[in-house]
Amino acid sequence: MKKVYITGYKAFELGIFKKEHEGVKYIKKALVSRLVPLIEEGLEWVLISGQLGVELWAAEAVYGLQEEYPDLKTAVLTPYLNQEANWNDANKEYYEEVLAQADFIDSISRKEYEGPAQLRAKNAFLIMKSDAMVILFDEEKDGTPMYVYQDARTYAASHHYPIIQITFDDLQQIAEEEQWENQ
Incomplete structure (x- = not known):
């Protein structure tokens, strides 16, 4: 696995505004x-579309990992x-800060926003260009990741395409573990 697409909720969908x-x-x-396990198995690229929320946070996480794994790259x-x-x-300022550290930046459509077809095309493109997906999506909470998750599941039905899901239960477990460690 050389390329993974990371996506998930937009910040406002999680009630996060800072x-x-x-x-x-x-x-x-x-x-x-x-x-980390993917990197240790040969992951080279993390792909995101630059959405506010999980995708930009993923880029920041990758930048932190690059200290230990300098060959890991980010494409926006x-x-x-x-x-x-x-x-x-x-x-905008935050976005520019994140993009300034990316290894590759491009736009899938060479036009400004025209309609939702560009978003569907983005989903299809990033799924096809990656070997797997990491997605913060909980099937009990609707939101924009539902669409790319459904597209990925459809693609995975006929291709080897692991979907590595992070749920709210996973986040709760991480928070509880940190509370235990800090006591």
Whole structure:
């Protein structure tokens, strides 16, 4: 497995409106716990589309892992040009900070946003270009990751495509373990 696509909820879907939110720490720990075994088995690239939320937090987690695994690379493949155009200034600045450290940046569609077809095309492209998916998605909580999760499951039905899911129970377990360690 050389390339993994990481995705999940957008920040607002989790009720997270600041990157310093305590929940982000647990999400990053969950991502690292899934990535380290993959890296040790030969993972070379982490692919994201640059969405606010799990994807940008994943990039930050990868940047932290690069200290120990310097050959690990990050690609940001946005669904369309200027996806951050309507974001507030703080989010734009954060996005630019994350992109500044990426090893590869490009847009799947060479146009600005025209409609949801670009998002479906992004899902299909990133699934086909990766060897597996790591997704923060809990089937008991609706949200935008539901669509890419369904696409990945459909793809996995006819291709070898592991879907490594992180659920809210996983995050709760990480939080509880940290509380035990801090007592």
